[in-house]
Amino acid sequence: xxxxxxxxxxxxxxxxxxxxxxxxxxxxxxxxxxxxxxxxxxxxxxxxxxxxxxxxxxxxxxxxxxxxxxxxxxxxxxxxxxxxxxxxxxxxxxxxxxxxxxxxxxxxxxxxxxxxxxxxxxxxxxxxxxxxxxxxxxxxxxxxxxxxxxxxxxxxxxxxxxxxxxxxxxxxxxxxxxxxxxxxxxxxxxxxxxxxxxxxxxxxxxxxxxxxxxxxxxxxxxxxxxxxxxxxxxxxxxxxxxxxxxxxxxxxxxxxxxxxxxxxxxxxxxxxxxxxxxxxxxxxxxxxxxxxxxxxxxxxxxxxxxxxxxxxxxxxxxxxxxxxxxxxxxxxxxxxxxxxxxxxxxxxxxxxxxxxxxxxxxxxxxxxxxxxxxxxxxxxxxxxxxxxxxxxxxxxxxxxxxxxxxxxxxxxxxxxxxxxxxxxxxxxxxxxxxxxxxxxxxxxxx
Numbered sequence: 256x257x258x259x260x261x262x263x264x265x266x267x268x269x270x271x272x273x274x275x276x277x278x279x280x281x282x283x284x285x286x287x288x289x290x291x292x293x294x295x296x297x298x299x300x301x302x303x304x305x306x307x308x309x310x311x312x313x314x315x316x317x318x319x320x321x322x323x324x325x326x327x328x329x330x331x332x333x334x335x336x337x338x339x340x341x342x343x344x345x346x347x348x349x350x351x352x353x354x355x356x357x358x359x360x361x362x363x364x365x366x367x368x369x370x371x372x373x374x375x376x377x378x379x380x381x382x383x384x385x386x387x388x389x390x391x392x393x394x395x396x397x398x399x400x401x402x403x404x405x406x407x408x409x410x411x412x413x414x415x416x417x418x419x420x421x422x423x424x425x426x427x428x429x430x431x432x433x434x435x436x437x438x439x440x441x442x443x444x445x446x447x448x449x450x451x452x453x454x455x456x457x458x459x460x461x462x463x464x465x466x467x468x469x470x471x472x473x474x475x476x477x478x479x480x481x482x483x484x485x486x487x488x489x490x491x492x493x494x495x496x497x498x499x500x501x502x503x504x505x506x507x508x509x510x511x512x513x514x515x516x517x518x519x520x521x522x523x524x525x526x527x528x529x530x531x532x533x534x535x536x537x538x539x540x541x542x543x544x545x546x547x548x549x550x551x552x553x554x555x556x557x558x559x560x561x562x563x564x565x566x567x568x569x570x571x572x573x574x575x576x577x578x579x580x581x582x583x584x585x586x587x588x589x590x591x592x593x594x595x596x597x598x599x600x601x602x603x604x605x606x607x608x609x610x611x612x613x614x615x616x617x618x619x620x621x622x623x624x625x626x627x628x629x630x631x632x633x634x635x636x637x638x639x640x641x642x643x644x645x646x647x648x649x650x651x652x653x654x655x656x657x658x659x660x661x662x663x664x665x666x667x668x669x670x671x672x673x674x675x676x677x678x679x680x681x682x683x684x685x686x687x688x689x690x691x692x693x694x695x696x697x698x699x700x701x
Contacts, residue, residue: 273396274377274403275555276412280327280357281373287366288314295373300326302337303363317341317364331356332370339363356507358546372549379403388430390423391574394564400427400556407554408434413506415491415551416529418558421605424529425489427558431527432485440484445477448493455498457514460505466515478511478522485525491551492532492543499544506550526551561602561609562653565660565695568598571606575613576625587620593627600631601653663691 282303284292294301294311301310306320313322319339326333334353336343344362345353355361360369382401385393390401407414408431416424425444432442450458457467461476477486488494494502505511506526510519528551537543561568572589580586589597602608616630662681670677674692678685 273557273559274379274399275374275552276377277357277372277549277553278375279373280332280370282311282325283369283371284311284313285360285367285369287364289366296325296327296332298327300324303368304337304339313364313366315364315366318366322363328354330354332359334361356546357549358544374555377403377554379406385570388433390426390430391571392564392567393570394559394567396559396564397567400558403556404430404434407431409436411525413525413551413553414527414556415534415548415554416527416556416558417534418529418531418556419560419605420531421607422558422560423606424531424558425487427556428485428487428527428529432487432525435485435525437484437525441481442485442487443477443481444487444489446489448490452495452498455494456501460501460511461513461516463513463515466513470515473513476511476513478505478524479520481524482522483524485527488526488528490530491528492530492534492537496542496544499547503544503547503550506547561605562656565598568602568609569594571609572597572613575610576617579614579617581617581620585623587617588624590624593625596627596631659691660695663688663695667692 280296282294282296282301284290292311292313302321302324303309303311303313303318304320304322305313305315305318309321319337319341321337322339323343324335324337326335331354334343334345334350334355336351341364342349343353344350345355345359353361355370357370357372360367362368379399379402381395381398382405384401385391385398387401387404390397390404392398392401404427414428414431416427418424429442432438445459447455457470457474457476459476459478461474461479462470464470464472505522508519509523510521512519534543534548534552538545538548561571572594576589577583577586597609597612604611612627612631613625616625616627619626619629666677666681670680674685674688678688681688
């Protein structure tokens with residue numbers, strides 16, 4: 256039987272692509288003479304020690320030859336001391352046998368080892384449909400999202416949705432629920448950023464009568480209300496660090512204990528969470544618990560902003576015009592110059608902003624065309640599309656993206672997608688050109 260793969264790891268939280276899922280786990284040496292060594296785990300037991308026969312060989316002289324056995328299971332990682340001289344420690348206490356979850360660290364000798372999940376890049380195909388329920392889009396980024404959602408919706412996997420404000424995170428959560436076997440159960444939305452901090456625990460988990468001032472009766476929390484269905488934890492990044500352990504316990508136990516209560520109540524819920532923050536960055540800054548992040552990010556989806564979905568702007572604009580026209584049978588017209596303005600706009604509010612602009616332009620319409628002049632306030636320079644209302648770095652990045660897209664689209668059109676010919680004319684490396692082509696979904700083989 257081949258040994259589990261060992262590799263050197265330089266970062267625990269590298270930038271991840273749009274779609275990832277957890278698959279198995281690995282051990283990473285954080286401290287000690289062998290810092291940076293890593294071992295990918297399978298379902299077979301592995302041994303850690305100084306003996307050459309161990310799957311993870313350590314040069315730490317305080318580690319026994321066969322110090323510890325580790326075995327991956329559905330419950331986490333099962334650890335067993337093999338009679339070591341200097342013992343095994345977790346959170347300062349010595350143990351003989353122990354089960355730990357993702358993000359946990361344990362110490363053997365002078366060596367500290369961490370258990371983290373392997374993240375597998377998910378590369379779904381492109382859906383044949385321009386919609387998934389109420390979600391619509393023609394851009395390949397969205398078509399890949401639709402294919403992924405079709406695959407994961409009818410599972411109970413926990414999902415974290417990351418993306419800017421207005422990209423449609425709640426709509427994605429709703430469609431996951433509607434396409435699942437839980438569709439007849441409740442869909443409960445809990446906004447972690449909208450509930451006062453002192454009420455979040457009782458709102459999430461419930462409370463018993465008399466447990467605090469104002470608790471005049473027993474009350475169910477959001478988790479209990481979602482029993483048999485899905486709970487959507489919006490703006491999970493706003494949850495304070497001191498409340499995160501309570502949420503982690505619920506995810507691990509699938510049971511809640513009301514404030515003032517003594518017993519745990521089983522709950523059958525699927526958890527979908529969303530945030531407009533970069534939770535990996537929050538973990539690195541100690542603003543979000545790493546073990547809770549791993550527990551939520553079984554499936555990780557990063558929704559693209561509208562400015563990265565260029566071909567979707569005309570498609571969505573037409574879709575919203577049909578929805579908001581006074582007479583749906585004869586929808587209003589979008590003039591060519593207005594469509595050009597919509598495509599030049601950087602849409603900091605994403606799809607939500609586009610929807611609101613189109614709704615206003617339909618309400619304010621005169622004749623058979625939308626009235627974009629009164630509905631859209633362009634903050635950009637009319638010639639270059641420079642956003643002076645944004646921070647310098649962000650405005651510059653958006654302008655570079657506009658240039659790159661237009662340059663590459665025209666270049667590849669003229670060279671009929673011939674990579675070598677286009678690279679020679681542009682005087683850029685073929686590899687860099689291919690990266691730009693893939694960035695803007697121009698590769699016909701994808």
